[in-house]
Amino acid sequence: MSAKDPSRGLLVSPIKNGTVIDHITAGEALNVLRILGITGSTRECLSIATNVESKRMRKKDIVKIENRELRTEEVDRIALLAPQAKINIIRNYKVVEKKGVEIPEVIRGVVRCPNPGCITNTDEPVESTFEVLDKGLHCLYCDWLIKDDIANHII
Amino acid sequence: MSFATAMARLGGQSISVDSVEASSIVKGETLADTIRVVSGYADAIVLRHPKEGAARLASEFATVPVINAGDGAGQHPSQTLLDLYTIRQSMPVDGIDVGLLGDLRYGRTAHSLALALSLYGVTLHTIAPVGLEMPANIALELRERGMEVVEHPNVEEAIRELDVLYVTRIQRERFPDSASYYNVASSYRITTDLLDGVKERLMILHPLPRAGEIDPAVDRTPYARYFEQARNGVPIRMALLHEVMK
Ligand SMILES: Nc1ncnc2c1ncn2[C@@H]1O[C@H](COP(=O)(O)OP(=O)(O)O)[C@@H](O)[C@H]1O
Ligand SMILES: [Mg+2]
Ligand SMILES: [Zn+2]
Numbered sequence: 097m098s099a100k101d102p103s104r105g106l107l108v109s110p111i112k113n114g115t116v117i118d119h120i121t122a123g124e125a126l127n128v129l130r131i132l133g134i135t136g137s138t139r140e141c142l143s144i145a146t147n148v149e150s151k152r153m154r155k156k157d158i159v160k161i162e163n164r165e166l167r168t169e170e171v172d173r174i175a176l177l178a179p180q181a182k183i184n185i186i187r188n189y190k191v192v193e194k195k196g197v198e199i200p201e202v203i204r205g206v207v208r209c210p211n212p213g214c215i216t217n218t219d220e221p222v223e224s225t226f227e228v229l230d231k232g233l234h235c236l237y238c239d240w241l242i243k244d245d246i247a248n249h250i251i
Numbered sequence: 252m253s254f255a256t257a258m259a260r261l262g263g264q265s266i267s268v269d270s271v272e273a274s275s276i277v278k279g280e281t282l283a284d285t286i287r288v289v290s291g292y293a294d295a296i297v298l299r300h301p302k303e304g305a306a307r308l309a310s311e312f313a314t315v316p317v318i319n320a321g322d323g324a325g326q327h328p329s330q331t332l333l334d335l336y337t338i339r340q341s342m343p344v345d346g347i348d349v350g351l352l353g354d355l356r357y358g359r360t361a362h363s364l365a366l367a368l369s370l371y372g373v374t375l376h377t378i379a380p381v382g383l384e385m386p387a388n389i390a391l392e393l394r395e396r397g398m399e400v401v402e403h404p405n406v407e408e409a410i411r412e413l414d415v416l417y418v419t420r421i422q423r424e425r426f427p428d429s430a431s432y433y434n435v436a437s438s439y440r441i442t443t444d445l446l447d448g449v450k451e452r453l454m455i456l457h458p459l460p461r462a463g464e465i466d467p468a469v470d471r472t473p474y475a476r477y478f479e480q481a482r483n484g485v486p487i488r489m490a491l492l493h494e495v496m497k
Contacts, residue, residue, distance in 0.1 A: 213323045215304035220281050222308055231391070237304025238325055241388040 108143040114162040116184040116191075117174065122147050124177045125157035127247040131173050131206060132166070140164055153180065168195070173206050175199040176228070176246050202227050207242065207249045214238040224251070253481075254297045254320060254329075257488035266292060286312040294496050298322075316495035324357040330458050331363040333487040337480040338415055341454055344368070348412050350376040350403075352439060353419035353464060355385040360458040361419050362389055369398040376401050376409045380435045383425060406439065411448050416441070416474075418457045418464050442466045446474060456480050 120128055125144050134140060141162035150156040157178075165185050174181050175197040185193040205223035209216050215237050216224040226233035232243040242249055258265040266289075282300065286309045289296055296313055298306050299320040306319030306326075321327045338344055349368055355361045355377055365375055366389070375398055377385055384390075384402075393400055403409040410416060418441060426432035441455065441464065457465060457477040469475050 211303060213301075213303045215282075215300075215302040215308045215322075218302060220308055221283050222311075231395075235304070237307050238323075239303075239388060241391070 108145060108160060110189055111160055111162045111186055112189055114160065114164055114186050115166045116186060117159040118182045118184060119150065119153060119180050120157035120159065121178040121180065122155040122157055125159050127177050127250065128159060128174050130250045131177060132170060172198050172200045173203055199228055206251060207233060207246060208251045209235045209238060209240055210242060210249060211235065211238050211240040214240060253484040254488050257485050257492055260485065261489055261492060282309060283312045290314040295492060318491060318495065321359055325359050326363045327359040328363050329488055329491055330360045331367045332491070333480065333483045334364050334456060335367060336487055337456060337476065337483050338454065342414060342452060344371045344373065346372045347414040348374045348376060349415040349417060350378060350409050350413045351417050352378045352406060354383045354421050354425060355379040356383040357425065358419040361417070364417060365389065365393055369393050369396040374399045374401065376403055376413060378403045378406055378409055380421065380439065406441065406445055410445055411450070413453055414450060416453060416455045418455065420462055420464060436463060440464060440466060441469055443468050443472065446472060449474065
């Protein structure tokens with residue numbers, strides 16, 4: 097069990113090994129899964145809680161993935177949608193590692209360029225590539241700028 | 252193409268896409284493959300392609316330098332160099348007033364020129380039909396670089412303030428029908444009566460070919476500088492080719 101008393105808090109049953117993504121911006125849990133490439137056909141055992149009460153954030157989402165430890169490169173893209181998210185690695189019911197998410201400098205192959213004329217939207221052997229700027233995501237091929245609604249452009 | 256002329260004047264040879272196709276590169280091949288193959292034939296690649304970002308992609312697959320000669324509605328940097336050179340021959344670029352007229356949305360020459368002019372403290376005057384205004388990301392970029400950008404509803408309002416009027420093509424295919432194209436195109440046409448009271452040093456430029464945007468009567472005025480501009484394409488492209496291959 098978690099170091100704390102699990103009776104007060106755990107909305108879903110505890111997992112033995114895996115990853116808990118906590119403090120996700122309320123309502124973004126499904127988009128977080130999409131940006132991780134975890135879709136409906138996944139084989140992972142998942143639990144998702146949305147809009148749960150949180151002291152720190154008022155409301156938050158939580159995702160728990162059993163038997164899979166997410167790597168840093170995988171989780172950093174979460175910061176695009178949920179900058180306050182915390183990644184907890186669980187082993188034998190205990191949180192053994194806890195880390196925040198850092199906005200990556202460049203994201204590849206995660207977001208589709210909205211410009212239909214962009215070379216990344218063709219059969220060319222190339223992944224979409226965006227640099228992450230304060231003003232949005234900047235396509236490094238066609239210079240398109242995605243200012244908001246990043247979730248809508250996830251591949 | 253002025254790049255082929257430039258290469259010939261440098262004493263080199265160029266292979267055009269047609270001859271590349273004839274020598275076995277099949278249609279439907281990716282640009283990436285074409286570039287890898289042509290890299291083995293040439294010392295530099297000059298690429299014009301209908302997709303934005305094509306030249307950047309090509310540069311990743313090429314083993315020789317790639318020059319972007321126009322990527323879709325993206326950029327046209329070698330045109331910009333010759334535009335700047337043409338202006339510079341007549342006046343310092345710093346602090347002048349430049350008007351961009353026409354299709355500023357899809358017009359790649361306008362995009363590249365505007366971004367380049369933002370390095371010179373130029374005030375930019377944009378005059379574009381509804382729906383063909385400068386793309387939001389470029390307009391934002393220009394303002395972030397501190398450029399003053401003034402939008403005008405018509406040429407008359409802006410022309411007396413300008414040192415340079417840069418006219419670009421308005422293409423038929425951007426409009427649903429010929430009538431709406433004709434309407435818009437004729438109201439953005441440069442005629443001699445518009446030139447009353449303009450600055451003496453006004454230069455009218457156009458990347459050419461034109462499609463009726465400038466009345467041929469304007470050619471005989473001292474403001475018409477577009478053929479001189481076109482001529483400058485050769486030495487500029489010679490310099491570029493030399494620079495990447497020396
Ligand atoms: N074995 C487990 N199974 C499922 N979820 C767990 C487990 N252990 C901890 N958690 C969840 O992981 C998150 C982080 O846990 P913890 O570090 O104990 O708390 P906090 O970060 O709130 O101080 C919390 O949402 C908690 O409910
Ligand atoms: Mg907590
Ligand atoms: Zn793009």
